[in-house]
Amino acid sequence: MPRVSFERIHKTYGAVSILKNLDLSIDHGDFLVLLGPSGCGKTTLLNMLAGLTDVTDGRILIGDRDVTDLDPKDRGLAMVFQSYALYPTKTVRGNLRFGLASARLPAPEMDRRVAWAAKLLQIEPLLDRKPAQLSGGQRQRVAIGRALVKHAEVLLFDEPLSNLDAKLRTEMRLEIKRLHEELNPTVVYVTHDQIEAMTMATRIAVMNGGVIQQFGTPDEIYERPANLFVAGFIGSPAMNLKKARIAKRDGLVTGRFGNGQEIVLTDYGFARAPQDGAEIIVGLRPEYFGPPDAPVNGAAAVFDLPVAHTERTGSDATGYLRFDDGLLSLRVEPGQAARLAGGQKVRVAFPPGKANLFDAATGGRL
Numbered sequence: 001m002p003r004v005s006f007e008r009i010h011k012t013y014g015a016v017s018i019l020k021n022l023d024l025s026i027d028h029g030d031f032l033v034l035l036g037p038s039g040c041g042k043t044t045l046l047n048m049l050a051g052l053t054d055v056t057d058g059r060i061l062i063g064d065r066d067v068t069d070l071d072p073k074d075r076g077l078a079m080v081f082q083s084y085a086l087y088p089t090k091t092v093r094g095n096l097r098f099g100l101a102s103a104r105l106p107a108p109e110m111d112r113r114v115a116w117a118a119k120l121l122q123i124e125p126l127l128d129r130k131p132a133q134l135s136g137g138q139r140q141r142v143a144i145g146r147a148l149v150k151h152a153e154v155l156l157f158d159e160p161l162s163n164l165d166a167k168l169r170t171e172m173r174l175e176i177k178r179l180h181e182e183l184n185p186t187v188v189y190v191t192h193d194q195i196e197a198m199t200m201a202t203r204i205a206v207m208n209g210g211v212i213q214q215f216g217t218p219d220e221i222y223e224r225p226a227n228l229f230v231a232g233f234i235g236s237p238a239m240n241l242k243k244a245r246i247a248k249r250d251g252l253v254t255g256r257f258g259n260g261q262e263i264v265l266t267d268y269g270f271a272r273a274p275q276d277g278a279e280i281i282v283g284l285r286p287e288y289f290g291p292p293d294a295p296v297n298g299a300a301a302v303f304d305l306p307v308a309h310t311e312r313t314g315s316d317a318t319g320y321l322r323f324d325d326g327l328l329s330l331r332v333e334p335g336q337a338a339r340l341a342g343g344q345k346v347r348v349a350f351p352p353g354k355a356n357l358f359d360a361a362t363g364g365r366l
């Protein structure tokens with residue numbers, strides 16, 4: 001299973017530049033998720049790899065092969081579309097076989113592969129049905145099966161789960177992850193759903209405005225976002241991003257918020273240490289706060305704040321505290337949420353080692 005590389009990719013439509021000098025490379029067997037808001041260019045990038053969209057400038061390599069100008073069918077890829085793109089007049093078996101039509105395989109080999117994919121995706125009982133007689137989840141399995149029978153080196157997915165309901169999405173996420181672990185193809189998967197990215201990817205490229213904002217493992221992206229865009233985009237409820245000013249005195253570095261409260265940053269491990277008085281943005285993930293009014297560990301930053309409101313979403317709950325002119329969100333136990341009354345003052349603590357700091361002017365990680 002080969003590497004996939006994009007080298008200095010440019011894409012323009014008329015005078016509009018969609019992708020700018022984009023470099024990206026993944027190893028064989030990687031599961032790359034292209035993640036970003038609508039219009040960021042992820043589908044354009046996927047379609048270029050598939051051969052469905054021309055490259056304005058730059059090269060695309062699969063292994064050692066330059067595929068930039070190759071026909072889609074000669075690239076050794078298989079693609080699963082959001083719309084499934086099944087043939088309504090063909091049975092499931094016919095649709096799976098159609099995936100092999102261009103491969104010119106002997107009939108027994110075709111039958112063997114169809115049987116293999118049907119078993120793998122647990123759609124054997126459906127082989128003689130037409131797509132109209134299938135549920136959305138079953139159709140998506142057939143679409144995935146049609147890609148798998150090709151034994152392609154690289155599998156491409158374009159938002160394959162966005163037409164499914166929440167429960168089926170969860171099931172199919174696990175299913176696709178299982179297939180990847182079992183068959184280990186190189187995968188490029190486009191989505192704007194961060195849960196899909198976090199759960200399935202071995203590597204995520206977060207995109208915005210045609211530029212890769214960060215490329216890394218799900219953990220790196222979540223724990224060490226490269227800039228304010230990634231920090232705000234990944235995580236739900238979102239990371240708290242609060243303005244503060246650096247204060248240096250007696251060997252101590254602190255970030256002082258507008259409301260006078262402080263977080264000690266001496267041990268932060270700055271990549272680029274800010275000047276005294278510099279304006280920074282402090283990022284605090286809601287789940288790293290200690291429980292309200294619990295005993296405080298000596299190193300923690302302590303905030304005394306009034307409760308604005310709480311929100312319960314089934315197994316989770318979020319408390320919102322008033323902070324400066326905005327809100328600070330923190331994850332709390334659902335039972336505790338019920339006890340947090342609006343206006344009540346609580347004390348919460350945050351471990352400084354879990355803070356993320358950004359330059360307020362450039363948005364880059366400090």
Ligand SMILES: Nc1ncnc2c1ncn2[C@@H]1O[C@H](COP(=O)(O)OP(=O)(O)OP(=O)(O)O)[C@@H](O)[C@H]1O
Binds near residue numbers: 013042044045192
């Ligand atoms: N054929 C085209 N002609 C002109 N502009 C286009 C064309 N196709 C896409 N674009 C523009 O390129 C940009 C990137 O589109 P793209 O479909 O790659 O985004 P995306 O990140 O996949 O978004 P979505 O999640 O909504 O599909 C958008 O601004 C879009 O309007």
